[in-house]
Amino acid sequence: EVQLVQSGAEVKKPGESLKISCKGSGYSFTSYWIAWVRQTPGKGLEWMGTIYPRGSVTEYNPSFHGHVTMSVDTSIDTAYLQWTSLEASDTAIYFCARPYYDRAKDGFDVWGPGTMVTVSA
Amino acid sequence: QSVLTQPPSASGTPGQRVTISCSGSSSNMGSNNVDWYQHLPGTAPRLLIHTNNYRPSGVPERFSGSKSGTSASLAISGLQSGDEADYYCAAWDDSLNGYVFGTGTKVTAL
Numbered sequence: 001e002v003q004l005v006q007s008g009a010e011v012k013k014p015g016e017s018l019k020i021s022c023k024g025s026g027y028s029f030t031s032y033w034i035a036w037v038r039q040t041p042g043k044g045l046e047w048m049g050t051i052y053p054r055g056s057v058t059e060y061n062p063s064f065h066g067h068v069t070m071s072v073d074t075s076i077d078t079a080y081l082q083w084t085s086l087e088a089s090d091t092a093i094y095f096c097a098r099p100y101y102d103r104a105k106d107g108f109d110v111w112g113p114g115t116m117v118t119v120s121a
Numbered sequence: 122q123s124v125l126t127q128p129p130s131a132s133g134t135p136g137q138r139v140t141i142s143c144s145g146s147s148s149n150m151g152s153n154n155v156d157w158y159q160h161l162p163g164t165a166p167r168l169l170i171h172t173n174n175y176r177p178s179g180v181p182e183r184f185s186g187s188k189s190g191t192s193a194s195l196a197i198s199g200l201q202s203g204d205e206a207d208y209y210c211a212a213w214d215d216s217l218n219g220y221v222f223g224t225g226t227k228v229t230a231l
Binding site for chain 1: 123153154156158160162163164165166167168171172177207209211213217218219220221222224225
């Protein structure tokens with residue numbers, strides 16, 4: 001079964017760092033892009049960026065570029081989303097997703113369950 | 122501010138056909154494929170339609186998609202109470218070099 005398993009919920013303070021994970025299984029992890037999508041009540045779904053595990057090629061949404069970093073560890077088929085300094089506005093649910101085909105621009109048919117991140121003083 | 126515009130809400134009685142529109146531009150829907158998602162907040166979105174009008178396996182035939190130029194639509198035939206959710210169109214945008222989601226439409230079964 002193809003699936004993405006994400007790390008658990010996090011509660012952090014503003015200014016703290018955080019790294020959440022997304023582990024793929026049931027398919028060739030290095031052959032598909034992995035995207036990160038943010039869900040917030042006010043803004044719906046937002047594509048944050050995508051990374052190709054083979055070579056760690058990345059494409060970022062300009063709205064998130066410089067604030068988050070995407071990375072992968074192909075030895076354990078895991079993708080990461082990282083912040084060095086969290087802000088209250090980062091409070092959201094973060095999903096990782098895999099495209100239906102093996103292109104960055106394709107729709108996502110496999111999704112992780114989401115990681116709830118709460119940033120509060 | 123999304124570059125793909127959807128009506129904020131749509132509704133129908135059970136059994137009715139509901140249609141959701143999505144308006145974009147030449148850099149996204151005009152030159153790339155459109156996808157549609159069903160989303161219950163707090164859960165993972167579900168891909169309903171990919172490549173404009175293809176249903177992944179497991180998606181009922183009641184859901185259908187179409188695209189013409191820079192606009193697309195999702196139709197739900199035989200609306201059911203279980204279809205109540207938020208629906209998003211999405212496409213790659215060549216100008217932004219990224220994937221964009223629509224503003225979302227909340228569907229209600231009256």
